[in-house]
Amino acid sequence: MSDDLFRYVLRLADDHLILGQRLGEWCGKAPSLEEDLALANIGLDCLGQARALFTYAGKVEGKGRDEDDLAFLRPEREYCNALLVEQPNRDFAWAIARQFYFSAFMLPFWRAMGKSTDDDLRAIAAKAEKEVAYHLRHSAEWVIRLGDGTEESRRRMIAALEELFIYTGELFEMDDVALAMVSEGVAVDASELRDEWRRTVDGVLSEAHLTAPEAAYDQTGGREGRHTEHLGHLLSELQYMQRAYPGLEW
Amino acid sequence: MYSQGLIGADGRTDEDEAFLAAFQERIDAEMKIEPNDPMPEGYRKTLVRQISQHAHSEVIGMQPEGNWITRAPTLRRKAALLAKVQDEGGHGLYLYSAAETLGVSREEMTDQLLSGAAKYSSIFNYPTLTWGDIGAIGWLVDGAAIMNQIPLCRCSFGPYARAMIRVCKEESFHQRQGYEIMMTLARGSDEQKAMAQDALDRYWWPSLMMFGPSEGSSVHSSQSMAWKIKRFTNDELRDKFINATVPQAEYLGLTVPDPDLKWNEERQSYDHGEIDWDEFWRVVKGDGPCNRERLRNRTRVHEEGAWVREAALAHAEKRRERAEAAKIAAE
Numbered sequence: 001m002s003d004d005l006f007r008y009v010l011r012l013a014d015d016h017l018i019l020g021q022r023l024g025e026w027c028g029k030a031p032s033l034e035e036d037l038a039l040a041n042i043g044l045d046c047l048g049q050a051r052a053l054f055t056y057a058g059k060v061e062g063k064g065r066d067e068d069d070l071a072f073l074r075p076e077r078e079y080c081n082a083l084l085v086e087q088p089n090r091d092f093a094w095a096i097a098r099q100f101y102f103s104a105f106m107l108p109f110w111r112a113m114g115k116s117t118d119d120d121l122r123a124i125a126a127k128a129e130k131e132v133a134y135h136l137r138h139s140a141e142w143v144i145r146l147g148d149g150t151e152e153s154r155r156r157m158i159a160a161l162e163e164l165f166i167y168t169g170e171l172f173e174m175d176d177v178a179l180a181m182v183s184e185g186v187a188v189d190a191s192e193l194r195d196e197w198r199r200t201v202d203g204v205l206s207e208a209h210l211t212a213p214e215a216a217y218d219q220t221g222g223r224e225g226r227h228t229e230h231l232g233h234l235l236s237e238l239q240y241m242q243r244a245y246p247g248l249e250w
Numbered sequence: 251m252y253s254q255g256l257i258g259a260d261g262r263t264d265e266d267e268a269f270l271a272a273f274q275e276r277i278d279a280e281m282k283i284e285p286n287d288p289m290p291e292g293y294r295k296t297l298v299r300q301i302s303q304h305a306h307s308e309v310i311g312m313q314p315e316g317n318w319i320t321r322a323p324t325l326r327r328k329a330a331l332l333a334k335v336q337d338e339g340g341h342g343l344y345l346y347s348a349a350e351t352l353g354v355s356r357e358e359m360t361d362q363l364l365s366g367a368a369k370y371s372s373i374f375n376y377p378t379l380t381w382g383d384i385g386a387i388g389w390l391v392d393g394a395a396i397m398n399q400i401p402l403c404r405c406s407f408g409p410y411a412r413a414m415i416r417v418c419k420e421e422s423f424h425q426r427q428g429y430e431i432m433m434t435l436a437r438g439s440d441e442q443k444a445m446a447q448d449a450l451d452r453y454w455w456p457s458l459m460m461f462g463p464s465e466g467s468s469v470h471s472s473q474s475m476a477w478k479i480k481r482f483t484n485d486e487l488r489d490k491f492i493n494a495t496v497p498q499a500e501y502l503g504l505t506v507p508d509p510d511l512k513w514n515e516e517r518q519s520y521d522h523g524e525i526d527w528d529e530f531w532r533v534v535k536g537d538g539p540c541n542r543e544r545l546r547n548r549t550r551v552h553e554e555g556a557w558v559r560e561a562a563l564a565h566a567e568k569r570r571e572r573a574e575a576a577k578i579a580a581e
Contacts, residue, residue, distance in 0.1 A: 017325075024319040024332055028312040028547070031555025033339050033346075036312070040336035047329045054325070068324045092558045148568060149561025156557070241323035241381060245441060249434055250323040250381070 004180045006061045007080070008187055009121070010070070011223055013053035014081035017071055018231070019102065020046035021238055022089060031092055038138055042099065045131040049124065056120045072242035076232045077225040084167035086222070086231045090160070093146055093153070097160035100139035104200040105171045106132045108193045117185035140204045147208025154210075161205070162213045169218025171197075177223075265290055277478050282408035285351035293477055297407050298352050299368075300479065302359045305345035307371035308338045309363075310544050314378045315387060323381055330427055331384060337420045344416065348409040364549050372530060375538030376456050382435055382442075382449030388428015390450075390457040390495065396421050397491045398461065401481035429498065436502040443503075450499065451507045458522070459530045461488040492520045 023043030030036040054067035084102055089095050110132055113125035146157040172194045174182070181187030198212075205212045221227065241250070273290060276283065283289055312335050319335065322328035346356045362368035373391050378384065399421065402414040435446035462484040465471055474480040482490075492511075499506050510523030532538065 021320060024328070027316040027319050027332065027335050028309075028339075029551050029554075031551075031558035033309065033343050035555075035558075036339045037336055037343070040332055040339070044329060044332055044336070047325065047332065051325050051329070071325055072323075092555070145565040146558070146561050149565040150557065152557050153561030153564075237320045240321050245323075245439070248323075248438055248442060250327055250431075250438075 002060055002062070004177045005118070005184075005186060006057055007177045008181045009053055009057040009060060011080045011082075013050050013057055013070065014079050015085050015102075016046045016050035016053065018079070018081045018234065019085040019098075020044075020050055021234060022085065022087075022095070022098075025089055026095065035092075039095070042135050042138065045128075045135065049128050049131070052124050052127075056124070059120075068242065072239045073246075076227055076235055079227065079231060079235065080223050080225055081227075081231075082167070082170050083219060083222040083228055084164065084170065086228060086234060087164060087167065088230055091156060092142075093156040093160040094164070096139050096142040096146065097157070097164050099135060100143050100204070101164060101168050101201070102171075103132050103136040103139055104204075105168075105190075105193065105197050107136050107200075108196045109188055109190065112188040112193070116187070121186065136200075140200075143204050143210075144208040147205070147210045157208070158210060161210065165213040165215050166217065166219045168197075169215060170220040170222060173218075173220055173223065175223060274476070277406050277476075280406075280478075282411065283406050284408045292473070293479075294352050296474060296477070296479060297410065298349055298354050300474075301345055301349040301352070301410055302354065302362070303369050303371075305342050305349060305359065306363045306368055307374065308342035308345060310370045310374045310548060312338050312342075313544055313547060314374055314376070314540075315384060317378045318381060318384050321381070322384075327384075327431070334388075334424050334427065337424065341413075341417045341420070344413040348413045351409045360552065364545065364552060366536065366545065369534060371460060372533045372538065373456050373460050374544060375533050375540045376453070377540050379452070380445050380449060382432075382445035383453065385428050385431030385435060385446065386449035386453040388424050388426075389432050389498070390428075390453050391460070392421050392425040392428055393495060394457045394460040394491050396425060397487050397494075401487075404478075404481060406478035432502055432504075436504060446502065447504050450504050454507050455525065455529075456533075458488055458492070458525055459533075461485070461491065463527065463530070489519050492522055496520055 020043045023039050023046060026036070026039040026043070028036060030039055050071070051067050054070045058065045058067065058070055082102075084098060087094070087098055107129065110125040110129040113121055114129065116122050116125065143157065143161075146153040148154070172190045174189065174191050178187055178190065182189050202212050269288070270290060273288070273293075283293075315331060315335050315338075319328065319332050322331050346359060349359060350356060359368065363370065373394075378387070396418060399414050399418050403411055403418060405411045405414065432446050432449075435442040464485050465483050471480065471483060475483070496506060496511065508523045510521070512521050513519075514521045533541065536542075
């Protein structure tokens, strides 16, 4: 139980840290000051969620690892975030598409997690749900603006939505760890959230006068530590200080 | 959005002696000047210059610290740094809004920044080479900014004074965070102590330069003082900063890189060594270590974001047209 719970919480923590890191890369680079603030804001929410989840994962594991040990001292094969969140920023449409797909999943996820038998996860879910509602609104509005904006913005929005679509299937994936947690009443059966997610995505895309992509296949592997080539570079940067100067206070 | 109504408004004033005297009387009575009040053209221009350069400094200032967000050594520090840089973007927004009340648009101000016509604080042309620099910037650069900005909370122009009240609260929080980083380093390993000392060595003089040139060569000083845009001279503020900061450095066990720094009992103030004004002017005129990099980045961000801003405009226009069409159809 506790090993499965550890792995389950760690996945969630990794998702949020990696996405927070990607959003942090936008700092000072957004198309307007207002968007700089918005992306930093979402990034901060993700980081906050990651920290709460890492701290809880460390407690469940019981080996004395804190949020920083878990974030900075695991190599890429031990990271278990979804592939979607590690995708690079490329352009603003990519950042928006990635955020939109992810937030459209996380909102019903946290809502369902509000019924978890696990007190810590329930508490984290209650806070996260409010934040994600804002993230979803922000990214959905931009999908609509870009999709129904100029010819160029429409082209870029379509490209980002289509290219990232193959990574969305992984969000609904259920393996032994997740199933064991569902049977304990701790976890959410992500596969049951697929229809709601699809309705959210289709609704926003139709408002943007876009058609929802179909995936030829789902690219997965993140939960088992099989990532895209992007993650290693992200972690090199993220972990540099702790690797260079281990075991210190900062 | 009361500022928007003023853009393009006729800023001319009838500046006869009676007008100027009446204006000065209001200033001397410590009355706040508000956007719709008549004001001398020189007063308006000085404020536009100063507030917009202040706004630009906040925006350009996001770069040296933003440089360390992805590499911050702990999650707590990463979150604090990201929040801080976000605050700076917010300060930029307040300040652009305050400047807009004087009849200049954010677009015009941005163009002036990117063309090099408008300046920003010289400090942001120095690179952040180690994590120690993030501590030094919080401690020294934000510390110097606070010394400059606290008197601006009483500036005669209302919108600027009010923006400064809010900015100062956040800045002093950042400054404490920066000092806390320095303290952690100073109490840490030998490598960390060396990192802290090195950061102080590199940021000390550039921080002193943030107060601007000495009185003799400060063109804008006397008129700004009379108009109560400025409340203290550059050297007065610089002394205040040094007097507050030297004991902090001592507390950290760090050495201020100025062999001529000495307490002057008579003045009850530190005497300091000569500032390298050649370096200062070189940096202000565009030849500092990072000037080109900072502007290149800002220009690239502006250009790369154009399609997004155009999309937002085009979409807003489409919405407006649709709403109008729907309204006509309903009639």
